Amino acid sequence: MNASALIHNDAGQYLLHLRDDVPGIWEPGAWSLLGGGREAQDRSLEETVRRELREEAGLDLPDLEPFAVEEAHGDDGATLSIAIFAGRWNGDPADLALAEGVMLAWFAPEVLTRLRISPTTVDLVKRHAARAGRAAGLASGGTGLLGAPRPLTTQPPTPRGTVPNIIGVHLYLEDADGRVLLGLRHPNSAYAPSMHHFLAGHCERESAVACVVREAHEEAGLVIDPGDVELAHVVHLVDAPGDTPRMQVVFRARSWSGTPEVREPDKCVGWRFWNPEDLPEQVVPYTRVAINGIRAGRLYTELGWT
Known part of the structure; x- marks a missing residue:
């Protein structure tokens, strides 16, 4: 039997683990919960999940409570019982020493359906969010509970005007012919699969x-002097009502060295310079908006706000 951790924060988000996209492992290339199988030295499934959290992410949570037992089904038809333990944590995933997989990130329940993720994991998160009072209108309940969990303390509402925003950093590069560099994202990418997008990352x-500057070197082998970087455009967007707002900051590099090459093939399958008047059809919407804004001489655009 396995054990997994359903980790949530005070903002109502859930910590998910992007697994390696390699054959032979459970849910390759998908977002999932941290956890793993019980070993001989584990005296309980809670010990199992605590050990896995330490080994996979160097994470030690003071309180974990049993929430549910789930049945997971692999592509090979195998069925696996997983004990789910819920715990609260408010840290930054970037600070964790990840030993397995690609990355850890926070997600609100309403955006999970846009990820490559098991439907049972989505259902599990939504059930927990409903019990915590964070997702009005979601159906609570479910089967296989390990006893009724104690109600989670409902946090006071966030003061008006202090909703956290996610910050994305992007690189706008033009070649000598005025063409713009875009990368074609991997078809199995968790974000914008098979779409063209700026070279981008999170701080x-x-x-x-x-x-x-770091992302340009890591993703495409480009070397950029910070002194040659200038602000080109900002897109403040929300994908849908209730989603986490995002501030997408686009920088222009006046000069650089190197030829764009694919260094993270699990995210990007190719780089190409495009005529801004003849962009491919499949471009991330806010990327297209930013390019149009830069060409028009605007520094700021809002997208998706009502």
Whole structure:
């Protein structure tokens, strides 16, 4: 039997683990919960999940409570029972020492259906969110509970105007002919599969300019001097009512060295410079908006707000 951790924060988000996309493992290339199989030294399934959290992410939660027992089904028809333990944590996933998989990230329940993720995991998160009072209108309940869990304390509403926003950093590059660099994302990418997009990433413990310089080298082998980076455009967007707002910051590099090459093939399958008047049809919408804004000389665009 396996054990997994349903980790949530005070913002109502859930911590998910992007698994390696390699054959022979459970749910390759998908977002899932942290956890694993019980080993001989584990005296209980709670010990199992605590050990897995330490081994996979260096994470030690003070409180874990049994929430449910789920039946997972693999592509080979195998069925696996998984004990789910719920726990609260408010840290930054970027600070964790991830030993397995690609990355950890927070997600609100309403965006999970846009990810490559098991429907049973989506249902599990929504059931927990409903019990916690974080997702009005979602149906609570479910079968196989390990006893009724204690109600989670409902957090006071976030003060008006202080909703956290996700910050994305992007690179706008033009070649000598005025063509714009875009990458074709992997068809199994968790975000925007088979779409063209800027070279982009999220800040770690660094400035936004340092982030875009680092991402340019890690993703495409480009070398950029921070002094050659300038702000080109900002898109403040929300994908749908109730979704987490995102501030997409686009920087332009006036000069760089190197030829774009694929260094993260699990995310991007190719780089190409495109005529901005003849972009491919499959472009991430806010990427297209940013390119149009830059060409029009605008610094700021809002998208999706009502």
